[in-house]
Amino acid sequence: MKILGISAHYHDSAAALVVDGVPVAAVQEERLSRRKNDAGFPLNAVEWCLDHAKLDPGDLDAVVFYERSMLKFARILTCTLRAFPQSWRSFPHAMKNSLGEKVWVRGLIASHLGVDRRKILFTGHHEAHAAAAFLASPSRRAAILTADGVGEWATLTAGTGARGEKTTISLLREVRFPHSLGMLYSTFTAYLGFAVNEDEYKVMGLAAYGRPTMVDQVRKVIRRTPDGAFAIVPEYFEYQTTAARSYSSSFVDLFGPPRPSYEPIDVATAEGRRFADIAASVQRVLEDTLVDIARALQQETKLPDLCFGGGVALNGLANARILAESGFERVFVPPAPGDAGCALGAALYADRVYFNNPDRDIPDHPFWGPAVDAAHLARAAREDDQHVDELDDAALVERVADHLAANRIVGWMDGASEYGPRALGHRSLLAAPHAIAMRDRLNRDVKHREEFRPFAPVVTAEAADRYFELPAGGARLARFMSGVFPVRPEWRTKLAAVTHVDGSARVQVLERSMAPRLHALLEAYGRRSGIPVLLNTSFNVAGEPIVNTALEGYSTFRRCGIDALVAGPAIVTKRATASAKREHVA
């Protein structure tokens, strides 16, 4: 059975194709359209998925959309009307947005793809999140938690899943809009001058510079309820009535003036520290709330495994605390827990639950996107008069390790691209993890981004415990970079470029089978430096999506301070680096 899943229209559109119960292709629209966080209907992604599997739309048995668009529209309508007359301005806006193509998804899909309307199905938004988290995990029976901004009405769900004769996903309870941990965090993201739905991780990065001195104030705007859930206090928020503003004047009275987005953050100043303290405080409240909810779910279900999905599951600090404190032995967060991952979640949900197809194990990796074309790289670089070598795997790995040991920054493209927001070894920028100067150089010359944001390390699974304090289950959470863990104190100075100000790192623990070439490179680098750890950051510059094709990688390489670029057997070095090396050898 061939099932196409689609997520679209709010942020991070994507398409995913499941054939006979197993994913064969999945990609975010932004990687192909080259518009970051592209929310449009994912025509490019759909086309690529079908091309990749050599299918026509008519071959599909079903197309599944990741939420019930009419229900979502009803929520927007209800909230807007309920807030009348305060929201009269936003009413036409909501109508225009929702009455556009977003509501008429069935007709839209039918006309775009030319498929029979009867083949078009809808899952609940959180069912898609739950399926992405549970069905792609190795767990056969697990508690399931999802948390995000909002889908149709739900913002958090808790339940269980079972795979076997019959697959079930039972979401037992939910928290409904406007009560939302995701919206709470996004409101603080906006207040702190960052871009909502994009920069939430900057709040987490900033939190490490602050102390949670304003937890009491945060608890004034979101209260715990007797049933173990939470409720926002509406007077502090405006997102429930208008898309134009997320917090109210009462919120500003409580926390002080918001940060203008154009002003740099300087944590050495009192004002900078206030913002860092606020970030630390909302981070603490988010973590405490999730840990309590997860602990109650563990006690209720008595299950050892938790599958956690939804955009909130991108918060690696919260995930690590859930693992450490909730009583679950293993926590699975998929590589794409956010809305992009819902395309795959929706397709899997339809396959297992709607069509009741047999359970299948899903390969435990994130590499479902387009493969990099190394021949394109070699040709483009030669035409551009750059230095190109084509080497066998072993020689290539040794050459790249030499570059890294000489403090060069390497663009590393290998096979199919990652599904989800993180570079996990197929579209990565790699560098030596030791010196602060490397972090600063990457921020300044390559990534063009804020200084307070940390870079992440990647380490071989065999050596991970030596450098990082991983609790039981920690390596699993770190498989897709979903947890933040302490760097062992004795290694922090030697891993300064990847250790955050609070001594932590969002480490990727790499098993050989997931990305063998990168694993070999880590070992080769370890033979040179004594430490099989590299700095691993996504291969893009600020404001652009992660590179997809070899030519996009090449264009980025030419525009910024990357010294060497790899795809397949081809390695390109910048002329300056190549001649410097020759001089050095001579």
Ligand SMILES: [Fe+2]
């Ligand atoms: Fe979502």
